[in-house]
Amino acid sequence: MNPSQRGAAVPKGAEPLPSRLASVRAELAAGGIDALLVTSAANTRYLTGFSGSNSLLVVSHDRAVLLTDFRYRTQASTEVASVVEVEIEGTSLWTRLWSVLRGLSGAKQLAFESTHLLHSDYQRLTDAGARWSWRPTSGIVEALRQRKDPTELAHIRRSVAVAESALAQTLPEIRAGVTELEVGARLEAALREHGSKAHPFETIIASGERAALPHARCSARELKSGDLLIVDFGATTAGYCSDITRTFVVGRASDQQRDAYDIVREANASASAGVRAGMRGRDADAIARDYIERQGLGPEFGHSLGHGIGLEVHEAPRLSKTSDAVLTAGAVVTIEPGIYREGWGGVRIEDDVFLGPDGPEVLTTFPRGLMELGAA
Numbered sequence: 446m447n448p449s450q451r452g453a454a455v456p457k458g459a460e461p462l463p464s465r466l467a468s469v470r471a472e473l474a475a476g477g478i479d480a481l482l483v484t485s486a487a488n489t490r491y492l493t494g495f496s497g498s499n500s501l502l503v504v505s506h507d508r509a510v511l512l513t514d515f516r517y518r519t520q521a522s523t524e525v526a527s528v529v530e531v532e533i534e535g536t537s538l539w540t541r542l543w544s545v546l547r548g549l550s551g552a553k554q555l556a557f558e559s560t561h562l563l564h565s566d567y568q569r570l571t572d573a574g575a576r577w578s579w580r581p582t583s584g585i586v587e588a589l590r591q592r593k594d595p596t597e598l599a600h601i602r603r604s605v606a607v608a609e610s611a612l613a614q615t616l617p618e619i620r621a622g623v624t625e626l627e628v629g630a631r632l633e634a635a636l637r638e639h640g641s642k643a644h645p646f647e648t649i650i651a652s653g654e655r656a657a658l659p660h661a662r663c664s665a666r667e668l669k670s671g672d673l674l675i676v677d678f679g680a681t682t683a684g685y686c687s688d689i690t691r692t693f694v695v696g697r698a699s700d701q702q703r704d705a706y707d708i709v710r711e712a713n714a715s716a717s718a719g720v721r722a723g724m725r726g727r728d729a730d731a732i733a734r735d736y737i738e739r740q741g742l743g744p745e746f747g748h749s750l751g752h753g754i755g756l757e758v759h760e761a762p763r764l765s766k767t768s769d770a771v772l773t774a775g776a777v778v779t780i781e782p783g784i785y786r787e788g789w790g791g792v793r794i795e796d797d798v799f800l801g802p803d804g805p806e807v808l809t810t811f812p813r814g815l816m817e818l819g820a821a
Protein backbone atom coordinates (compact mmCIF):
# COMPACT_ATOMS: atom_id res chain seq x y z
CA MET A 446 0.00 0.00 0.00
CA ASN A 447 1.19 3.47 -0.84
CA PRO A 448 1.73 5.51 2.35
CA SER A 449 -0.57 8.24 1.09
CA GLN A 450 -3.32 5.64 0.90
CA ARG A 451 -2.97 4.37 4.44
CA GLY A 452 -5.83 5.49 6.60
CA ALA A 453 -7.67 7.08 3.68
CA ALA A 454 -11.42 6.80 4.03
CA VAL A 455 -12.91 4.12 1.82
CA PRO A 456 -15.17 6.02 -0.54
CA LYS A 457 -18.87 5.38 -0.44
CA GLY A 458 -19.78 2.63 -2.85
CA ALA A 459 -16.31 1.08 -2.74
CA GLU A 460 -17.55 -2.16 -1.21
CA PRO A 461 -18.18 -3.94 -4.53
CA LEU A 462 -14.66 -3.28 -5.80
CA PRO A 463 -12.97 -6.30 -4.20
CA SER A 464 -15.55 -8.61 -5.77
CA ARG A 465 -15.06 -6.94 -9.17
CA LEU A 466 -11.31 -7.48 -8.92
CA ALA A 467 -11.95 -11.08 -7.86
CA SER A 468 -14.10 -11.60 -10.97
CA VAL A 469 -11.35 -10.23 -13.21
CA ARG A 470 -8.81 -12.48 -11.50
CA ALA A 471 -11.00 -15.52 -12.10
CA GLU A 472 -11.12 -14.64 -15.81
CA LEU A 473 -7.36 -14.17 -15.93
CA ALA A 474 -6.74 -17.48 -14.18
CA ALA A 475 -9.08 -19.27 -16.59
CA GLY A 476 -7.14 -17.81 -19.51
CA GLY A 477 -3.67 -18.54 -18.12
CA ILE A 478 -2.93 -14.80 -17.81
CA ASP A 479 -0.72 -13.57 -14.95
CA ALA A 480 -1.78 -9.92 -15.08
CA LEU A 481 -3.98 -7.56 -17.06
CA LEU A 482 -2.98 -4.04 -18.08
CA VAL A 483 -6.13 -1.89 -18.00
CA THR A 484 -5.99 1.26 -20.14
CA SER A 485 -9.71 2.03 -20.45
CA ALA A 486 -10.67 4.92 -18.15
CA ALA A 487 -14.18 3.48 -17.61
CA ASN A 488 -12.81 0.03 -16.78
CA THR A 489 -10.30 1.61 -14.41
CA ARG A 490 -13.05 3.54 -12.67
CA TYR A 491 -15.18 0.41 -12.37
CA LEU A 492 -12.36 -1.59 -10.77
CA THR A 493 -10.78 1.09 -8.55
CA GLY A 494 -13.13 4.06 -8.13
CA PHE A 495 -10.56 6.38 -9.78
CA SER A 496 -12.15 8.90 -12.14
CA GLY A 497 -9.02 10.65 -13.46
CA SER A 498 -8.15 10.67 -17.15
CA ASN A 499 -4.53 9.56 -17.07
CA SER A 500 -3.70 6.21 -15.53
CA LEU A 501 -2.45 2.68 -16.05
CA LEU A 502 -3.88 -0.13 -13.94
CA VAL A 503 -2.27 -3.53 -13.43
CA VAL A 504 -4.37 -6.36 -12.00
CA SER A 505 -2.49 -9.53 -11.08
CA HIS A 506 -3.64 -12.52 -9.05
CA ASP A 507 -2.69 -10.85 -5.77
CA ARG A 508 -2.18 -7.14 -6.47
CA ALA A 509 -3.89 -4.21 -8.14
CA VAL A 510 -1.66 -1.21 -8.81
CA LEU A 511 -2.88 2.11 -10.18
CA LEU A 512 -0.31 4.44 -11.71
CA THR A 513 -1.24 8.05 -12.23
CA ASP A 514 0.40 11.46 -12.21
CA PHE A 515 0.83 14.33 -9.78
CA ARG A 516 -2.35 16.12 -10.90
CA TYR A 517 -4.41 13.30 -9.44
CA ARG A 518 -2.54 12.73 -6.19
CA THR A 519 -5.27 14.08 -3.91
CA GLN A 520 -8.10 12.74 -6.06
CA ALA A 521 -6.61 9.24 -6.09
CA SER A 522 -6.20 9.26 -2.33
CA THR A 523 -9.89 9.99 -1.82
CA GLU A 524 -11.38 7.96 -4.66
CA VAL A 525 -9.39 4.78 -4.91
CA ALA A 526 -10.46 1.81 -2.81
CA SER A 527 -8.00 0.59 -0.20
CA VAL A 528 -7.62 -2.75 -1.99
CA VAL A 529 -5.75 -0.93 -4.77
CA GLU A 530 -2.19 0.36 -4.41
CA VAL A 531 -1.64 3.84 -5.84
CA GLU A 532 1.66 5.05 -7.25
CA ILE A 533 2.07 8.69 -8.25
CA GLU A 534 4.58 9.07 -11.07
CA GLY A 535 6.23 12.37 -11.86
CA THR A 536 7.72 11.54 -15.26
CA SER A 537 6.48 8.59 -17.30
CA LEU A 538 3.71 6.20 -16.33
CA TRP A 539 5.13 3.69 -18.81
CA THR A 540 8.60 3.70 -17.30
CA ARG A 541 7.02 3.22 -13.90
CA LEU A 542 4.92 0.39 -15.33
CA TRP A 543 7.98 -1.70 -16.14
CA SER A 544 9.20 -1.44 -12.57
CA VAL A 545 5.76 -2.43 -11.23
CA LEU A 546 5.70 -5.43 -13.55
CA ARG A 547 9.19 -6.48 -12.49
CA GLY A 548 7.83 -6.50 -8.93
CA LEU A 549 5.10 -9.02 -9.78
CA SER A 550 6.54 -12.35 -8.84
CA GLY A 551 6.50 -14.89 -11.65
CA ALA A 552 4.50 -12.74 -14.08
CA LYS A 553 5.25 -13.83 -17.64
CA GLN A 554 2.03 -13.94 -19.61
CA LEU A 555 0.43 -10.49 -19.58
CA ALA A 556 -2.67 -9.24 -21.33
CA PHE A 557 -3.69 -5.82 -22.62
CA GLU A 558 -7.05 -4.39 -23.68
CA SER A 559 -6.87 -4.48 -27.46
CA THR A 560 -9.77 -2.06 -27.92
CA HIS A 561 -8.28 0.51 -25.54
CA LEU A 562 -4.62 0.73 -26.50
CA LEU A 563 -3.10 3.07 -29.05
CA HIS A 564 -0.79 1.43 -31.54
CA SER A 565 2.04 3.66 -30.36
CA ASP A 566 1.52 2.35 -26.82
CA TYR A 567 1.34 -1.22 -28.08
CA GLN A 568 4.80 -0.65 -29.53
CA ARG A 569 6.01 0.26 -26.05
CA LEU A 570 4.84 -3.19 -24.89
CA THR A 571 6.74 -4.95 -27.63
CA ASP A 572 9.86 -2.76 -27.25
CA ALA A 573 10.51 -1.68 -23.65
CA GLY A 574 8.12 -4.35 -22.35
CA ALA A 575 9.51 -7.16 -24.51
CA ARG A 576 10.63 -9.27 -21.55
CA TRP A 577 6.97 -10.16 -20.98
CA SER A 578 4.68 -11.99 -23.35
CA TRP A 579 1.66 -9.82 -24.30
CA ARG A 580 -1.71 -11.17 -25.33
CA PRO A 581 -4.63 -9.10 -26.67
CA THR A 582 -7.91 -9.41 -24.78
CA SER A 583 -11.19 -7.59 -25.10
CA GLY A 584 -14.33 -7.32 -23.06
CA ILE A 585 -13.12 -8.85 -19.78
CA VAL A 586 -14.13 -5.87 -17.66
CA GLU A 587 -16.89 -4.74 -20.03
CA ALA A 588 -18.64 -8.08 -19.55
CA LEU A 589 -18.72 -7.52 -15.79
CA ARG A 590 -19.92 -3.95 -16.19
CA GLN A 591 -23.11 -5.08 -17.91
CA ARG A 592 -24.67 -6.27 -14.65
CA LYS A 593 -25.40 -3.20 -12.52
CA ASP A 594 -25.34 -3.55 -8.74
CA PRO A 595 -27.89 -1.61 -6.62
CA THR A 596 -25.56 1.36 -6.17
CA GLU A 597 -24.93 1.63 -9.91
CA LEU A 598 -28.64 1.33 -10.66
CA ALA A 599 -29.37 4.09 -8.15
CA HIS A 600 -26.86 6.36 -9.91
CA ILE A 601 -28.49 5.67 -13.29
CA ARG A 602 -31.95 6.32 -11.86
CA ARG A 603 -30.67 9.63 -10.53
CA SER A 604 -29.18 10.48 -13.93
CA VAL A 605 -32.51 9.75 -15.59
CA ALA A 606 -34.32 11.96 -13.06
CA VAL A 607 -31.85 14.82 -13.55
CA ALA A 608 -32.22 14.63 -17.32
CA GLU A 609 -36.01 14.57 -17.14
CA SER A 610 -36.13 17.56 -14.79
CA ALA A 611 -33.85 19.49 -17.14
CA LEU A 612 -36.03 18.67 -20.15
CA ALA A 613 -39.20 19.68 -18.30
CA GLN A 614 -37.59 22.99 -17.38
CA THR A 615 -36.52 23.62 -20.99
CA LEU A 616 -39.74 22.80 -22.86
CA PRO A 617 -41.63 26.04 -22.07
CA GLU A 618 -38.81 27.96 -23.77
CA ILE A 619 -39.04 26.06 -27.06
CA ARG A 620 -41.02 27.84 -29.75
CA ALA A 621 -40.72 28.98 -33.36
CA GLY A 622 -37.87 31.45 -33.84
CA VAL A 623 -35.53 29.89 -31.25
CA THR A 624 -32.43 28.24 -32.70
CA GLU A 625 -31.32 24.66 -32.09
CA LEU A 626 -28.19 26.04 -30.42
CA GLU A 627 -30.33 28.09 -28.04
CA VAL A 628 -32.43 25.04 -27.17
CA GLY A 629 -29.21 23.09 -26.57
CA ALA A 630 -27.77 25.86 -24.40
CA ARG A 631 -30.90 26.05 -22.23
CA LEU A 632 -31.10 22.29 -21.87
CA GLU A 633 -27.42 21.91 -21.02
CA ALA A 634 -27.61 24.73 -18.45
CA ALA A 635 -30.65 23.04 -16.90
CA LEU A 636 -28.79 19.72 -16.77
CA ARG A 637 -26.01 21.40 -14.79
CA GLU A 638 -28.49 23.16 -12.50
CA HIS A 639 -30.14 19.86 -11.68
CA GLY A 640 -26.82 18.22 -10.82
CA SER A 641 -25.41 16.63 -13.97
CA LYS A 642 -21.61 16.48 -13.71
CA ALA A 643 -21.00 16.21 -17.45
CA HIS A 644 -22.80 15.77 -20.73
CA PRO A 645 -22.31 12.09 -21.58
CA PHE A 646 -22.38 12.88 -25.31
CA GLU A 647 -22.93 15.86 -27.58
CA THR A 648 -26.53 16.97 -27.16
CA ILE A 649 -28.58 16.34 -30.30
CA ILE A 650 -31.15 19.00 -31.20
CA ALA A 651 -32.44 18.30 -34.71
CA SER A 652 -35.35 20.26 -36.17
CA GLY A 653 -37.30 20.27 -39.42
CA GLU A 654 -35.60 18.39 -42.23
CA ARG A 655 -32.51 18.07 -39.99
CA ALA A 656 -34.52 15.64 -37.84
CA ALA A 657 -33.86 13.13 -40.62
CA LEU A 658 -30.21 13.04 -39.46
CA PRO A 659 -30.17 10.57 -36.55
CA HIS A 660 -27.03 12.10 -35.01
CA ALA A 661 -27.38 15.77 -35.95
CA ARG A 662 -25.54 18.22 -33.73
CA CYS A 663 -27.15 21.52 -32.70
CA SER A 664 -27.05 24.07 -35.52
CA ALA A 665 -27.96 27.75 -35.90
CA ARG A 666 -31.22 26.74 -37.62
CA GLU A 667 -34.27 28.56 -36.28
CA LEU A 668 -37.23 26.40 -35.33
CA LYS A 669 -40.27 26.88 -37.55
CA SER A 670 -43.91 26.16 -36.88
CA GLY A 671 -44.66 22.65 -38.10
CA ASP A 672 -41.14 21.31 -37.46
CA LEU A 673 -40.45 17.95 -35.95
CA LEU A 674 -37.87 18.39 -33.20
CA ILE A 675 -35.67 15.55 -31.91
CA VAL A 676 -33.98 16.12 -28.55
CA ASP A 677 -31.46 13.40 -27.57
CA PHE A 678 -29.44 14.09 -24.44
CA GLY A 679 -28.41 12.76 -21.05
CA ALA A 680 -27.01 13.49 -17.63
CA THR A 681 -24.07 12.04 -15.70
CA THR A 682 -24.31 11.34 -11.97
CA ALA A 683 -21.42 9.74 -10.06
CA GLY A 684 -20.04 8.74 -13.45
CA TYR A 685 -23.22 6.99 -14.60
CA CYS A 686 -25.10 8.14 -17.70
CA SER A 687 -28.65 8.48 -18.82
CA ASP A 688 -29.58 8.69 -22.51
CA ILE A 689 -33.05 9.89 -23.46
CA THR A 690 -34.73 11.01 -26.68
CA ARG A 691 -38.06 12.71 -27.13
CA THR A 692 -39.53 14.06 -30.37
CA PHE A 693 -41.81 17.08 -30.38
CA VAL A 694 -43.66 19.17 -32.92
CA VAL A 695 -43.19 22.95 -32.92
CA GLY A 696 -46.70 24.35 -33.24
CA ARG A 697 -49.42 22.05 -34.57
CA ALA A 698 -48.70 18.49 -35.70
CA SER A 699 -49.83 17.31 -39.13
CA ASP A 700 -51.62 14.00 -39.65
CA GLN A 701 -48.50 12.61 -41.35
CA GLN A 702 -46.38 13.55 -38.33
CA ARG A 703 -48.90 11.96 -35.96
CA ASP A 704 -48.97 8.76 -38.00
CA ALA A 705 -45.18 8.46 -37.97
CA TYR A 706 -45.05 9.31 -34.28
CA ASP A 707 -47.65 6.69 -33.37
CA ILE A 708 -45.68 3.98 -35.18
CA VAL A 709 -42.44 4.83 -33.35
CA ARG A 710 -44.29 5.09 -30.05
CA GLU A 711 -45.80 1.65 -30.52
CA ALA A 712 -42.42 0.17 -31.53
CA ASN A 713 -40.85 1.73 -28.42
CA ALA A 714 -43.64 0.49 -26.13
CA SER A 715 -43.62 -3.07 -27.45
CA ALA A 716 -39.81 -3.38 -27.25
CA SER A 717 -39.67 -1.82 -23.77
CA ALA A 718 -42.29 -4.27 -22.55
CA GLY A 719 -40.87 -7.27 -24.41
CA VAL A 720 -37.12 -7.00 -23.84
CA ARG A 721 -35.80 -9.60 -21.37
CA ALA A 722 -32.55 -10.72 -19.84
CA GLY A 723 -31.55 -13.98 -21.50
CA MET A 724 -32.77 -12.84 -24.90
CA ARG A 725 -30.29 -12.30 -27.73
CA GLY A 726 -29.66 -8.69 -28.75
CA ARG A 727 -31.00 -9.42 -32.24
CA ASP A 728 -34.29 -10.77 -30.86
CA ALA A 729 -34.83 -7.62 -28.80
CA ASP A 730 -34.07 -5.51 -31.88
CA ALA A 731 -36.57 -7.55 -33.88
CA ILE A 732 -39.49 -6.67 -31.58
CA ALA A 733 -39.41 -3.07 -32.74
CA ARG A 734 -38.03 -3.71 -36.24
CA ASP A 735 -40.66 -6.30 -37.16
CA TYR A 736 -43.43 -3.94 -36.11
CA ILE A 737 -41.99 -1.02 -38.13
CA GLU A 738 -41.50 -3.32 -41.12
CA ARG A 739 -45.14 -4.44 -40.92
CA GLN A 740 -46.09 -0.77 -41.25
CA GLY A 741 -44.06 -0.69 -44.48
CA LEU A 742 -41.40 1.59 -43.00
CA GLY A 743 -38.54 -0.89 -42.49
CA PRO A 744 -36.07 1.08 -44.66
CA GLU A 745 -36.69 4.20 -42.57
CA PHE A 746 -35.41 2.53 -39.37
CA GLY A 747 -31.75 2.45 -40.32
CA HIS A 748 -30.02 2.07 -36.97
CA SER A 749 -29.95 -0.38 -34.08
CA LEU A 750 -32.64 -0.56 -31.41
CA GLY A 751 -30.35 0.24 -28.50
CA HIS A 752 -27.25 -0.23 -26.39
CA GLY A 753 -26.16 -0.68 -22.80
CA ILE A 754 -25.53 2.38 -20.64
CA GLY A 755 -23.54 2.78 -17.46
CA LEU A 756 -20.18 4.42 -16.93
CA GLU A 757 -20.20 4.97 -20.69
CA VAL A 758 -23.11 6.00 -22.85
CA HIS A 759 -22.47 3.22 -25.32
CA GLU A 760 -21.50 -0.06 -23.72
CA ALA A 761 -22.37 -3.73 -23.91
CA PRO A 762 -24.81 -5.21 -24.69
CA ARG A 763 -25.83 -4.18 -28.21
CA LEU A 764 -29.44 -4.52 -29.33
CA SER A 765 -28.96 -4.77 -33.07
CA LYS A 766 -29.92 -6.85 -36.10
CA THR A 767 -26.64 -8.74 -35.94
CA SER A 768 -26.03 -9.13 -32.19
CA ASP A 769 -26.00 -12.73 -30.96
CA ALA A 770 -24.95 -11.60 -27.48
CA VAL A 771 -27.32 -12.69 -24.74
CA LEU A 772 -28.69 -9.78 -22.70
CA THR A 773 -27.36 -9.96 -19.15
CA ALA A 774 -29.67 -9.74 -16.15
CA GLY A 775 -29.02 -6.44 -14.39
CA ALA A 776 -28.05 -4.55 -17.55
CA VAL A 777 -29.55 -1.16 -18.34
CA VAL A 778 -30.21 -0.73 -22.05
CA THR A 779 -31.74 1.92 -24.26
CA ILE A 780 -34.77 1.25 -26.43
CA GLU A 781 -34.67 3.82 -29.22
CA PRO A 782 -36.53 3.01 -32.42
CA GLY A 783 -36.75 5.81 -34.98
CA ILE A 784 -37.81 6.52 -38.51
CA TYR A 785 -36.16 9.09 -40.76
CA ARG A 786 -37.20 10.55 -44.13
CA GLU A 787 -34.82 12.74 -46.06
CA GLY A 788 -36.24 16.22 -46.61
CA TRP A 789 -39.10 15.58 -44.16
CA GLY A 790 -37.58 14.85 -40.78
CA GLY A 791 -37.65 12.04 -38.28
CA VAL A 792 -39.06 10.67 -35.06
CA ARG A 793 -37.16 8.82 -32.31
CA ILE A 794 -38.28 7.87 -28.81
CA GLU A 795 -35.57 6.56 -26.49
CA ASP A 796 -36.02 5.14 -23.03
CA ASP A 797 -33.64 3.56 -20.52
CA VAL A 798 -34.72 0.11 -19.39
CA PHE A 799 -33.39 -2.03 -16.51
CA LEU A 800 -33.39 -5.75 -17.27
CA GLY A 801 -34.45 -6.90 -13.82
CA PRO A 802 -35.01 -10.41 -12.51
CA ASP A 803 -38.78 -9.95 -12.83
CA GLY A 804 -38.67 -8.47 -16.31
CA PRO A 805 -37.96 -5.05 -17.77
CA GLU A 806 -38.38 -1.87 -15.75
CA VAL A 807 -38.58 1.33 -17.78
CA LEU A 808 -36.57 3.89 -15.79
CA THR A 809 -37.56 6.83 -17.97
CA THR A 810 -40.84 8.44 -16.95
CA PHE A 811 -41.02 11.48 -19.20
CA PRO A 812 -44.37 11.45 -21.10
CA ARG A 813 -44.35 9.74 -24.49
CA GLY A 814 -47.49 11.30 -25.96
CA LEU A 815 -46.88 13.70 -28.86
CA MET A 816 -46.40 17.20 -27.44
CA GLU A 817 -46.95 20.34 -29.50
CA LEU A 818 -44.57 23.03 -28.25
CA GLY A 819 -45.28 26.74 -28.34
CA ALA A 820 -48.57 26.18 -30.15
CA ALA A 821 -50.82 29.25 -30.08
Ligand code: ZN
Nearest residue numbers: 677688689795
Ligand atom coordinates in the same frame (compact mmCIF):
# COMPACT_ATOMS: atom_id res chain seq x y z
ZN1 ZN B 1 -29.66 8.97 -27.16
Ligand code: ZN
Nearest residue numbers: 688779781795
Ligand atom coordinates in the same frame (compact mmCIF):
# COMPACT_ATOMS: atom_id res chain seq x y z
ZN1 ZN C 1 -28.79 5.94 -27.18
